[in-house]
Amino acid sequence: MSAEPSGGTGGRAMHLIRGRRVTVSDLLDAGLLQEGAKLRFTRRRIGDVYGAMVTGNGRIRLDRDGGEFRSPSRAAMVAAGMRAVDGWHAWQVVDQGRMLDALRQELLDRAISTAAVAANRQEEDADRQRIHSRLREARGRAEARNPESFSVRELIALWRVKDRSDQVSQIEADLANHGLVTSPSFRAVTLDTVVSLITPPDESDEPATAGRSDMDNLPVVEDDEGGDDLNVRLTVGNLSPLEGVESVNPNSALEEAITKMLLNDYSQLAVLNGPRSLRGAVTWRSIAQAMHQKPDASVADAIDPQPEVVPYDRDLFEVLPALQQCDFVFVLNESKVVSGIVTTADVVQRYGELATPFLQLGELDQTLRWILGRSFDVESIRSYCEKPVESFDHLAFGDYLRVLQNNDAWIKLGWPLDRSAFIARLDEIRIVRNSVMHFHPDPVPEDAVEKLRRFNRLLHQYRDLV
Structure with missing residues (x-):
């Protein structure tokens, strides 16, 4: 060779x-x-x-x-x-x-x-x-x-x-x-x-x-023309691990469904005849209605026969109307087996995971801009930046780093803090910011979110010293 x-x-x-x-x-x-x-x-x-x-x-x-x-x-x-x-x-x-x-x-x-x-x-x-x-x-x-x-x-x-x-x-x-x-x-x-x-x-x-x-049902073969490279969707599968769903048989006693829901703190259960045979769902509402009409009701009497079922790669935004109406959807894996469930609570949690670092970064950005605006004039800031700056509103995250890396600028702040440690943490936050602002599908790790919270607390503690 x-x-x-x-x-x-x-x-x-x-x-x-x-x-x-x-x-x-x-x-x-x-x-x-x-x-x-x-x-x-x-x-x-x-x-x-x-x-x-x-x-x-x-x-x-x-x-x-x-x-x-x-x-x-x-x-x-x-x-x-x-x-x-x-x-x-x-x-x-x-x-x-x-x-x-x-x-x-x-x-x-x-x-x-x-x-x-x-x-x-x-x-x-x-x-x-x-x-x-x-x-x-x-x-x-x-x-x-x-x-x-x-x-x-x-x-x-x-x-x-x-x-x-x-x-x-x-x-x-x-x-x-x-x-x-x-x-x-x-x-x-x-x-x-x-x-x-x-x-x-x-x-x-x-x-x-x-x-x-x-x-x-077959895996999609990419066409190599780049059409499948751009994939920035948040899918239903991004919220469901596809590990299977808790279920009951249509012939089960209603007590079985109630017990499983109580043990697992579920609001609904799948009703399955087999992994690909979804008969419907039972919910607390359907159970209450069935027992009101028939005191000795079984699971068959409490089935909601038309739950929403979506493939794992469905765009989450397309499913939001169904979630708003029914509070949950069942998820099919690549073999069209009912393997997951996504609820409105899952969506709220995921959007919270996405929003929290975004809001923390916004607070950090505004606070740093306010601190620099109180400590310097625009003319002196220009000498530190690599681009023309007409006002503090034009400053970007990289500008904050360049200003604070300068020893003379740091001394002017008068903070009793170690500059190298402060800059090292700010650079770590820059990497987190890039991930968040590029809208990657995976949640920001909790330790990174905690770094943002702590850094914001530090800025609020020392901003009054400038």
Whole structure:
């Protein structure tokens, strides 16, 4: 195996495993694919065959209508009229007899090999080698139908991160480059939800009589055009761990439902005949109504037959009207099993988790601006800032740091505090602020929120000294 792709693209190849998806252009640049190469996509179950050609600018041109696509998956989906297909496993290079995915894996192996002999960036490259090796192992297990399963928190820890923040795109790119997806989607669930690393299903994995509902049940294959990279939604699954729901059978005695609700402090229970057979729900209201009409009522008499049921990846905003009306919705996992419940209390808690650091940061921002306004004039502030400042209202968080890092400015405040410790904590808060203001889906850790509270208390204590 060569230590560097032909054409001297080792540097670019290494870049590929630092946060973006491999493209057909990368295969061309590495000499693994040639302009004009013929591609073939065979749907084995029905025998249809589609042809295409690789263009000089790294696109796939369909034989049928001449349409060109940068994404192999998008090209395959359009060619076959399919909702979802993994184009890297669908398209075969005719003269090589190899799938595009095999070329992609060779490119990644070469990039890792190049990194192994590089003298610089050793720590980062070692990290990339570790991730590459780990995902290759996961890919092997997925292909052997023995996929690895772990919580989202454990998954993202492979990239040494604790939440789905700015590195989520890199994580998705690394997974995609190794032909992996998570089921359910690791974006749309809680950090403690268990996901499996699988290969996207090909046609042979689909039920022979698959209808629309069956197709909707399959993991979504990204089209590599960037359409799925922007995903800033807060989903129902982000509030529900999908660990199952407490339930009763329609034939159960009402005392069983009441006891389970009291023991768990629940306001409702699912009524199930089986994991996919939801008969309805019982609530305190439906129980009261049933017992009022029939003193010896059973669960069957107290069923609300039309509870709202939503998939785990449904946008939370779309579900708010139903929550307002019914106070809860049941949640389906990726296999359409009733696996969770979201209540209005869950929504209030989550929005509280989002709002608390936002409001604390707003208070901190206003207090720092007030302190600087009392201690300096605009003219003196300009000398510390890297941009034109016409008033204190134009100051940003970075400006606060630059001003307070200056020893002369710190002395002018007259605070009996250690400047380096104060600035270090303010810089930690800057990182928290970036996470909050970028609207990441995961709650800010409680220890970070407590740092904000304590810092605000400190500012209020010393602001009167200026």
